[in-house]
Amino acid sequence: MEDEKLHTINEPDLEYGHYSYADYLRWKIDDMMELIRGKAYKWAAAAPGMSHQKVSVRLTHLLHEHLKSKPCQVFHAPFDVRLPVKSKKNKEIDTVLQPDLCVICDESKLDEAGCMGAPDLVVEILSPGNNRKELKLKYEVYEESGVKEYWIIQPTEQTLLIYTLINGKYQPSHLYTSGDEVESKCIDGFRLNLSEIFEG
16 A cells, blocks of 8 residues: 555656656656656657647558558557566566657557557657657667667658667668658568658
8 A cells, every 4th residue: 555655646756766667557647758767758848849740640641551451550659668678567667658650560569558569660750859868768778679660750850860770789871851762671661752751
């Protein structure tokens, strides 16, 4: 009973707290939160900007259409991706992310709570103020957990950087810009002209 009182909180300690997925499930807050190695991160207070949302909607649609006849599925935030290290028990999972988009081809990783384990493809669309989290902290846990491809999109600059997992380490692409053609190495047959998501 005492343990439950300790973990049912209205506001996690963003500076000094260390939490698990079990704690995360007990939080009584409206903000969208993520856990990276036990540290809690709050999503930006403001909603994503228009350019962010346009890219997200367009890319989700293109992936959904491409995957209709394939065993993979695309999901967009808010959608919990739990990345267990030693155990799948809630109290032992300390990384829970909500990527902007993710594609999961192994149906056994899906449950009503979201995804348990590494998606095949993760897409993060940068917004002002979240670049350090996406570029460093998430990069590290996506690499360690085995996410095959990690796309980082900068919507206002209209650029895409693709990290591909090779022998357990990410190898970066060159920086793609609007009008360039890209092809996923983990989603069979998925090709994209970036003008399709950046136009307008």
